[in-house]
Amino acid sequence: MKSFDGCWTCRLRKKRCDESRPACSNCSSLQITCHFGDEKPAWMDGGAEQRAKADEIKHELRHAAARRRGILPIEVLAPLRAEPILESHCDRTSTPTAPSTTLAPSDYDLMSAEKPEQCSAISSSDGQSRESGLDRRFMMFYFDHFFPFLFPFYKPSLLEGGRSWIMELILGDRAMWHTTLCLSTYFVSITLDGAISGPNVCKDLAWGRLLEQMRVTFVMLQNDIREVASSGTQDVIVKTSRIMGSIIQLQRFETTVGNFDNCQKHLSAAIALYRQVLQATSNIIGRDGRPAFRDILSHMGQRLWATTFEQGGAWNSDQAAFRFYSALLIVDDIIASTCTGTPPRLQEYHTELLTNDHRSDERPPLNLEDFVGCESWVLLRIGEISALDAWKWSTQKAGKLDMMELVARASTIKQALLADLARLDASTHTPETNLLGLYAVYNDHLPPMPGGCAKFVTRVWAQAALLYLSLSVSGWQPGSVGIRENVVRTLTLLEQMPAAALLRTMVWPFCIAGCLAEPGEECRFRALADALMPHRLFAAARKALEIMEHVWRCRNELTVDSDFAACMRRSGYTESSMPILI
Template sequence: MNDLEPVATEPDKDAGLDTSGLNRHSASTKCPPFRGEPTPDSNPDWNSTDTRPSTEPTSSNTHRDSWNSLDTLSISNSSDGKPGDSELDRRFMMFYFDHFFPFLFPFYKPLLLEGGRSWIIELVVGNQAMWHTTLCLSTYFVSVSLDGAISGHNVCKTLAWEKLLKQMGVTFMMLQRNLQEAAPSNTQDLIVKTSRIMGSIIQLQRFEISVGNFENCQKHLGAAIALFKQIIQAAENVTDRGELPTFHGVLSHMGRPLWAITSQPSGAWSSDQAAFRFYSALLIVDDIIASTCMEEPPRLLEYHAQLLTNDRSPNERPPLNLEDFIGCENWVMLQIGEIAALDTWKKSMKKAGQLDMMELVARASAIKQALLGNLARLDAAANTPKTNSLGLFTLYNDQLPPMPGGCTAFVTRVWAHAALLYLSVMVSGWQPGSGGIRENVVRTLALLEQMPAPELLRTMVWPFCMVGCLAAPGEECRFLAMADALVPHRLFGAARKALEIMQNVWKRRNELTIDTDFAACVCSLGYMSLLV
């Protein structure tokens, strides 16, 4: 039962990715063609919608003339579409590598022995779709940084959006072309090309979330998941064993590592291997978080054990260690996925009149014990110093503030307490005043207020929203203060969206019933917001 009806607000307009072979959703509206650019709208399998939020100013010829005279932030569009033809484009790209990427992913610091982050440059320079998408990101980031810092900043803001929209149009065309080229390829080429397209979609998704556009989250996520499954299927066809190929086996079809070290389980990943690992980790997380809002189990649930655990060799790291990518340890994400799957089971059984509450409580208790046990382990290890290979370089490459136990332990702890809240609501319903929920709300809120830097909140948006929706009236101002500390607001789209969801819940607090759940809260704005 959804007690939170969609509010009558002007919906955000954003870019949508749609391919007939991936998913069948279509955008509700189409925008006029991008001026001066061919558009994907000419192909019925693709759809493009305006990415400009309703708060952005509209363009005009006067603004365009002023922009050209300013010559401050214009980005050249080469006629042949080749990346790197403009020196200014290359400077924007380095701005992305040096500043925006670390801003978006502060925990991603791969070891030098694994090849570092050089794959980002290799992949972007060698792939036109990635180049144009990345140029979009950098254009937006610079426009926000310069907003108000120079004369005529409103003009800069307007024209930065125009340039951004044109780059988005190019990106859609490149992705369409790449999909067509990948189809007739041999197995290795198919896996490599498909993984690059998947990465482009996820990067585009992250861009949209960073600017606060969420209406096409499901479409982009569905496309990326479909491509991920195609990659696994292609690798499975080669192994021909009738079972899922190992993640390392999939990576092996993308080429050989740049080098190998005897004492290390893996060598330096090639650019395609490193990119696939990175975007697969983000996709796993996005899928899990989306499942909490869509009342369905994670669509990649069958891959969780293989990718996020290492039961066969407990002393070795799992193929994907999410702590290295998003700052949260695997066990929390695994349990959130299990809660979402259990929630789906509960609702289907209840609808069929077959719900066994004892079985529900037993399965929920196992999840709770896993969360509490790992939290206790985390607390016990809080003062244990960590060693890191080639730690010398962290002195020059660590943008995270120092804190006892490390930032990843702090972030993991916040996620775990939010997972306990999610579990309580799933089992017992919407009871913000109950003892168990109040205890976890107070504890999680206290943790969030201990953040060593406000910007760290961008890595904990889902927990922030979860605890905020269950907050007491007297605690609302504390959540507002945390959101207001994130400046400029235009670079924290997900956190601002989480605050908007909370405020909608607070406004209707007295109307909510025990049947309300977190999915109803998130979708109360009329669409699913991917809070990552």
């Protein structure tokens, strides 16, 4: 016999209920939990518990609406609050705030939200094996499709061990496993959204998995932080480097889905962990001062096959991961510094990590071109300009600015940029020798062009660096000859991209040139961003366009004392909330 008032969810929401079972049409259409039964729930007390349950259902409604629209709510991207997790990186003696939801290690991959039961791709009578099988499939999607999309230039050779370390690391580290599943489920949800129109149970499943994995990721990071605090010195190096990688991966996920709120927090935590790895290595080798990069790698185990670190060989998974995430961290730090108006926090390591100290027979520890497609010398110069810009404003504020010294420093940077640009142009048509070139034919996801995409990307970054230098020295003078020339050159290069998606590797050059565009050029910058489809996969480029459009609206209010960091602040960002345009 049907009850007169319907399900308890509808009663709480004061909605008319059709009393269908096992879920009424209201709850089914909204994709929320339908509470029904003859007995009145304890939370229907007319007091505090009922108000709490009402808030819980409102929260569930927001998440369900987000799944239906294909949008990830901001609050979902910081479950359990990010601050306690990240701050604990910097202070090992403190205990991270316990999450509101506890999770035993043996249970972590059995957690699930309420999920549809009829998706043909996962039909199984065994819930645990269904979950495991789905996770493995999502993980292979990541290896096969999404990682190459996120990092199109990262193609280590077979002789270095290739990219097999990614699978080894993810399978051996719980936090990395869940951050990777976050990325993969997000991409799968977008793919299904584009391929399947209308409500679909499999799309709902992908979003349910995404929300679940975000929650578990933060719990895993908290657990890992607790474990590393009690580890022996030898273990600290590997465990801390893995946490650093998980945080950088988490940041990449959040910026991919369009949440930039935690960029600076994640960056600060990762930098603190990088320094802790250095300190742990120093403790082991007993050396005064900073250990060399190869000292860190040598204490992460043996290479898979090797002669010496200088002569090469295949990195083991922890070594390869540390190199990869260190490169991303260096780049993020440099780009963040241009937005905040402060020197790069890792600048003291740049020469050691990114140069060969003028020894042509030796490769630097990190060659950024191999990781992000832009040669190291450009990003080194951008870091120097950022530091020069910070010096200029601090000395000017103190009334001690020496313009001759400013110009002299800027001239040195400019001459280095121009010399490297000339060398780049000369090498464009020089064929590269690659013993494994046969395999590259089958594994290159980048469009063909003279000299290769990396040289093109490097040229765009270098042109934008010259623009940034002029802006830092001369201030906001968009009509000046030097700034005009570099805006036009950068825009012209961007419009010559062999594929629109390549813009996602040049977001910072796109943004700084766009901020200085004339009104007649605005539509050309918009067209570059609008060509990136679907927009949800290119959140950083959309964020850059949002910043540019804000600058265009208030361009008449900007004075000669403004610089790129001032533009960012005028867009409403503080130093702690500044997005990283990478």
